[in-house]
Amino acid sequence: MAKRVAVVVSQGQSHHPAKRQLEEEIVASLLGESSVDVTVIPHLYDLKPDGSAILCLQGIAQELIVLSWMFPRATRWILGRYGVLGQEGASLLDQPSDDAEDEEAEIPEPSAELQDALPRVIESIEIPKRKIYCLNLANAKEPSVFVDEIRRIVTEAQVQPLQPIDWLQGKPKPEQVKRMLDPAPGNVEHQGSGNGSVTDPQHDPANVIEETTERRWYPVIDMSRCTNCMECIDFCLFGVYGIDQADTILVEQPDNCRKGCPACSRVCPENAILFPQHKTPAIAGSGDATEAIKIDLSKLFGSPDVDAVEMAVRERDEQLLIAGRETVGDAVGIASRSASHAAGDADDLDRLIDQLDALDL
Amino acid sequence: MNLVFKMGEYEANFPADRKYAPNHMWALGTEGSWRFGFSAYAVRLLQDVYFLDWEVAPGMQVEQGKHIGDIESSKAESTLHAPLAGTITSINAQLLQDPSAINVDKYGEGWLFEMDASGDALLEPTAYLEHLEDVWEVTQKTIKGQFNQ
Ligand code: SF4
Ligand code: SF4
Numbered sequence: 001m002a003k004r005v006a007v008v009v010s011q012g013q014s015h016h017p018a019k020r021q022l023e024e025e026i027v028a029s030l031l032g033e034s035s036v037d038v039t040v041i042p043h044l045y046d047l048k049p050d051g052s053a054i055l056c057l058q059g060i061a062q063e064l065i066v067l068s069w070m071f072p073r074a075t076r077w078i079l080g081r082y083g084v085l086g087q088e089g090a091s092l093l094d095q096p097s098d099d100a101e102d103e104e105a106e107i108p109e110p111s112a113e114l115q116d117a118l119p120r121v122i123e124s125i126e127i128p129k130r131k132i133y134c135l136n137l138a139n140a141k142e143p144s145v146f147v148d149e150i151r152r153i154v155t156e157a158q159v160q161p162l163q164p165i166d167w168l169q170g171k172p173k174p175e176q177v178k179r180m181l182d183p184a185p186g187n188v189e190h191q192g193s194g195n196g197s198v199t200d201p202q203h204d205p206a207n208v209i210e211e212t213t214e215r216r217w218y219p220v221i222d223m224s225r226c227t228n229c230m231e232c233i234d235f236c237l238f239g240v241y242g243i244d245q246a247d248t249i250l251v252e253q254p255d256n257c258r259k260g261c262p263a264c265s266r267v268c269p270e271n272a273i274l275f276p277q278h279k280t281p282a283i284a285g286s287g288d289a290t291e292a293i294k295i296d297l298s299k300l301f302g303s304p305d306v307d308a309v310e311m312a313v314r315e316r317d318e319q320l321l322i323a324g325r326e327t328v329g330d331a332v333g334i335a336s337r338s339a340s341h342a343a344g345d346a347d348d349l350d351r352l353i354d355q356l357d358a359l360d361l
Numbered sequence: 362m363n364l365v366f367k368m369g370e371y372e373a374n375f376p377a378d379r380k381y382a383p384n385h386m387w388a389l390g391t392e393g394s395w396r397f398g399f400s401a402y403a404v405r406l407l408q409d410v411y412f413l414d415w416e417v418a419p420g421m422q423v424e425q426g427k428h429i430g431d432i433e434s435s436k437a438e439s440t441l442h443a444p445l446a447g448t449i450t451s452i453n454a455q456l457l458q459d460p461s462a463i464n465v466d467k468y469g470e471g472w473l474f475e476m477d478a479s480g481d482a483l484l485e486p487t488a489y490l491e492h493l494e495d496v497w498e499v500t501q502k503t504i505k506g507q508f509n510q
Contacts, residue, residue, distance in 0.1 A: 279414055281433060295437040297406055300500055302384030302426055302442035
C-alpha cells in the first residue's frame with residue numbers, strides 16, 4: 001500500500017556553488033528514504049521540450065514533489081505547459097512565515113464567489129488526481145528544511161487513502177509514520193508506472209538526467225488565472241502566442257520571445273503571465289492571488305504618471321527597435337483592454353480593500 | 362528634535378537635522394552632495410520591505426524623476442525615482458542583501474543612495490510637513506482610487 005513519491009530536483013541556472021551544495025545535500029539525504037524516487041534535472045525552465053528530462057517528467061504518474069529555484073506558481077505552470085498536471089499540493093513552506101514583527105491581521109482569502117467571477121482556463125483542463133507539490137529552493141538555506149517537508153508530504157501521501165481527514169490534521173503516531181516511511185521490503189509496490197522512464201530505483205542512487213541546456217526566456221501562463229481573453233496574443237508582435245485546437249491561448253513559439261521583455265505580463269488583465277526569471281517578484285510568479293495585486297505607490301514616490309500598459313507599450317517599442325522594426329506605440333493590440341479590465345477588477349476589489357484595512361490608514 | 366505627522370493613528374517622525382524631497386526621501390549632506398533614504402511617511406506606506414533593486418549604478422547621471430529602481434513589500438510595490446537631477450555616487454550595497462534596515466533604521470543604516478546634486482529643490486523639515494498636510498489627502502485617495510478607476 002506504500003506509495004512511492006517522485007522527487008525531482010531542478011538545478012539552479014547559475015551553477016552557483018552554494019546552490020549546488022544545497023541541491024546535493026538534499027539529494028544525498030533523500031537517498032536513504034525508501035519511499036521516494038529522486039531525479040535530478042537541469043533548470044526546469046530551460047529544458048528542451050522534447051529532451052529526456054521532459055520525457056521523464058511526463059512519465060511520472062504518481063505524487064510528485066518538484067524542488068526548483070523558482071516560485072511555486074512558476075514551477076507549476078511550466079510543468080503544466082508540458083502536460084505534467086496534478087492537483088495543487090499544499091506545502092508548509094509556502095505559508096507566510098509568522099514573523100513576530102508583523103502584527104497585522106492576515107489578509108483573508110477572497111471568497112470563491114469573487115474569485116470565480118470569470119471562467120478560468122483551468123476549468124476546461126482535465127487534471128489528474130495525483131498531487132504535485134512545488135517547493136522553492138530559495139525559501140531556506142538548510143537542506144533539512146526541505147528534507148523534513150518532503151518527509152511530511154510523503155507521509156501525507158501515504159496516509160490519505162487510509163484515514164483521510166484525522167491524520168492530516170492531527171499528528172500520526174511515530175510508529176505509524178515509521179511504518180509508512182519504512183515499509184517492510186515485501187510491502188513495496190513498484191513496477192515503474194506504465195510508460196515511466198525513471199530508472200528502477202531498487203538500489204539506485206538519484207537518477208541524474210544530463211541534458212545540455214541554454215538559457216531560455218518565454219512567458220508562462222498560469223491557467224488558474226487566465227480567462228482566455230486573448231489580450232496577450234493581440235499585444236505581442238513577435239508571434240509568441242497562438243491558440244490550440246480548443247481555441248485556448250498557447251505560448252506557441254516561446255523562443256520568439258525577446259530576452260528580458262516582460263511586456264505582455266503587464267497587459268494581461270488577470271496577471272496570469274509569468275516570467276520566472278524576471279527580477280520583479282510579482283512578474284516572476286511570487287505568491288498567490290492575494291499577494292500579486294499590491295498597492296502601487298509609484299505615483300506617490302515621484303513616478304510620472306505611467307501605468308502598466310504604458311510601460312508595456314514602451315518595452316514593446318524598445319524590443320521592436322532592437323529587432324530593427326518600426327515602433328507602434330499604443331496603436332496596436334491594446335484596444336479592447338479597458339472593457340475586460342473592468343470585469344477583472346471586480347474580484348480585485350476585496351483584496352485591495354483588505355490590504356487597505358491592513359494598512360490602517 | 363523630531364517633527365511629527367499623524368497618518369491616521371500612526372505618528373510618523375521626521376528628524377529636523379536634514380532636508381526632505383517631495384517624493385518622501387530624506388536628504389542629509391552638504392550643499393552639492395547628499396545621502397538619501399526613505400522618510401517615515403514612505404516607510405509607513407510600504408511597511409516591511411523585502412525586495413529592492415536599482416536600475417542605476419554609481420557614476421550615472423540622472424534626471425529628476427527618472428526611474429532609478431524598484432521596491433516591493435508584502436503590501437505594496439513602487440518604482441523609485443530620482444529626487445533631484447545629478448550624479449549617483451554611491452548605493453547602499455548592504456540593503457541589496459537584506460533590505461530590512463529600511464524598516465529598522467530608516468534614518469541611519471537604512472540609507473538608500475548618495476548623489477552629487479544641487480539641493481535647491483529640497484525642502485526644510487517644516488516645509489516638508491506642510492507638503493505632507495497637502496498630500497495626505499491625495500495619498501489616501503490615490504491608494505483607494507486604485508480600485509475605482
Ligand atoms: S492576456 Fe492573460 S488572461 Fe488573457 S489570454 Fe493572455 S494570459 Fe490569458
Ligand atoms: S514579453 Fe514581449 S516578446 Fe515576449 S511574449 Fe510578451 S510581448 Fe511578446
